[in-house]
Amino acid sequence: MSRRRPFGSVRAKATLGATLVVAVALIAAGIAVLLALRSNLGGQADAEADAAARRVASQIAAGTPYAELELPDAEDHPVQVVDRDGRLLAVSEDLEAISGTGVPGVTPAPSPGTGRDDDDDADDPEAGSVGETTWHGEGRATVDGEDATYRFSQVEATDPRDETVLVYAGASLAGRQSTVGTAAVAMMTGLPLLLGVVAVVTWLVTRRALRPVEDIRREMAAITASADLSRRVPEPVSGDEVARLARTTNETLTALEASVERQRRFVADASHELRSPIASLRTQLEVAAAHPDLLDLPGAVEDTVRLQHLAADLLLLARLDAGERPGDGRVDLGELLAGEVAQRTGDRIRVRVEAGAGAVALEPGVEADAGAVVSGSRQQLARVIGNLLDNAQRHADTRITATVGVTDGGVLLRVDDDGPGVPEAERDRVFERFVRLDDARTRDDGGAGLGLAIARDVARRHGGDLTVGQAPGGGARFTLRLPPAGLRSS
Template structure:
């Protein structure tokens, strides 16, 4: 049972049924109240009409026997004097409950004096004159016995004074049997119809919800199949609607596509890394084995170079793994121009000297604009080093680094005068393990990870790395980083 109620269909059906049930109960109660009020109002009107007709006849001098009171089973009538003694009653009326008369007076809108029935009150002067009828009518409920049968009635009471100066009160009743029958019939209809209506609502809600959630079940089943088969090329079905379920399916497929691309990229990365690691390890092993067998033939320098190359490749792979894992750079603030000067000054063994054109905000350089960024000095140093290494491989005679400010970004440009990068290869050059010049050796050209690492680090810092043609005809790599946001306090 708990499992069934755990489904969306069951909860939606139960909620809809409860809401409809509450609404029907409230509406039914309101209908019954309105029906009863309307029927009681009709009974009041009928009783008031009969009472005033009798009161009018008495006020105009008719004798008690000449009143022509209606039959008791339709409208029981009783005329009382101020002492509560019956002076005239309708035909077949055997008695009217005193509580009916008391109720009528208690419900009066103006009963300060009219409700007194003791002898002292009877001796008081009646406010009505001879032949007058009171404007107020008192209403109440009670019982009357007619021909031996007692029933419920709605009574109206009217005061009057005869032309002889005798104060009287006429009570006339209207039967409530029609009201009771109508209310009972409506209540019975509601008690029968309510369960049927709730069953209908439950069934319709369950059917509609099931139909609406059918695409969701299809998405769930397909996702379960994808999980079981580990085939990320599969996609969940997208319904031809424009509702939330369709958007869920599209988002799920987009997530699957991104996950598939990520997995494929990881697989390719592992395969390429294994291939790239195999070469220096095999070379180093060969040299060591030859050296072990023939010490005089050991190429120590070559072994050291292979070890260094292997160390650099391992460092590149570890950095890429950290970047893929979502490692966030630090938020250290530093001046980019001074940083570039320091990194270039520390480089040794470059084939071509590197010239730096940068503005700095260091002491002693007043009037120059600050180019301050936030991030990891180590990772950005790696980016600059990779760009300079790439420029050194391809340049003919010059390598230039320019640092400038462009709006809310700091820009570092590394330009050479080599052969440049063809238009069709300017995005491919940033892919991992890509070497445009396949003829050059790995010893000279590296593993093809430098530019990929540089772009990934730039993206992690909220920036970008692109390549275009340099003014000297070679390649110009442009690194854009957001300027550091300085917090200023008000005076």
């Protein structure tokens, strides 16, 4: 008994697979959202820092002395003003430490003012200018003992003395970090819950979808246990792949039931056919043992030959049922027919062969042809011809005609007799195994009802067919149709 492995069922595999796919998708989406949120909040901080730096730069451009600059609260926007030599000119009040701006100092040098006095104001009304933002970066600042992360913006400003200074202003990232952290916690909390919902829903949906498959499996197990091939698996009304599987399974069971029934009937009929000659031969031998002068030697030989023929027929049918391929030899059907007829010297009716040069036309579009070459087994095709001729000998009154012809559709071999013929209602049944339309007469003549069945099976194995109809002059016409050499379907 095999041990059931974890996740060995389709339902478990589907649930696990769906959950993993959703987990990967959600994690990727969450990371993308967090990165986008972080970038967006960082952009807002850059804009705030840039605005704060420009406000200070505007004061410098207007000529406000560095010592008198109105700087924003250091906790919100720490500010540094630095000249080109790196000298700190102004700094936010309560700023205790700063890093990331390139100037770590927090103590301004003695201010040179703006270089502008009252006379200058009267003679030179020109003010300075505010340049472009030249840098954004991230750093840290300590205000009133609290250390925090900031985004810094660098803006150039030119004072009225035409000296350029750099204004550094920061914007706190505490709000961004808090928002991103909150979003991350929410995602980490919601992810397991969402994955749990996905797993449960997938499990339930898969169980519902696979319920018909389990019903099919259970019924097949019951059929195997009971060996009752008449049972059928339930077919869902959904019309999906599972319904088609159930329908195909039932078709297979139908074919299997028919095959088993055919085999059972075959074994029963074979046993019945073998019983008679064996019983007859045993009786003759027992009589001969008790009364040697009463031995019916010809009858014993006849029963032995009948057993031999029956055993050969059963062996050939077994090989055909096993799927034996006929081979790819080239066989001239006209020559094969002529050879078979030439060997039958003991027939009660001489067979007239119409094949080769000078043969009469069979019907419009069909010409007799000695070069009617087909692909297959010479031995099996000879058996077909022999069985058709044996059948004609048993039923013909005075005439048997065998003809080979070639048509656009292939090669034809026809055997006509002038016997009673085959009733139209029985024309398919005569090809069944152990079927005899006249049991008494055919049994006396040695027929077991296998000749025509073997002939049709061999014909179909060669890509053709064997049919029966009415001969033009009355009686039966058996027609063997075979594809020409090289055109037989595999």
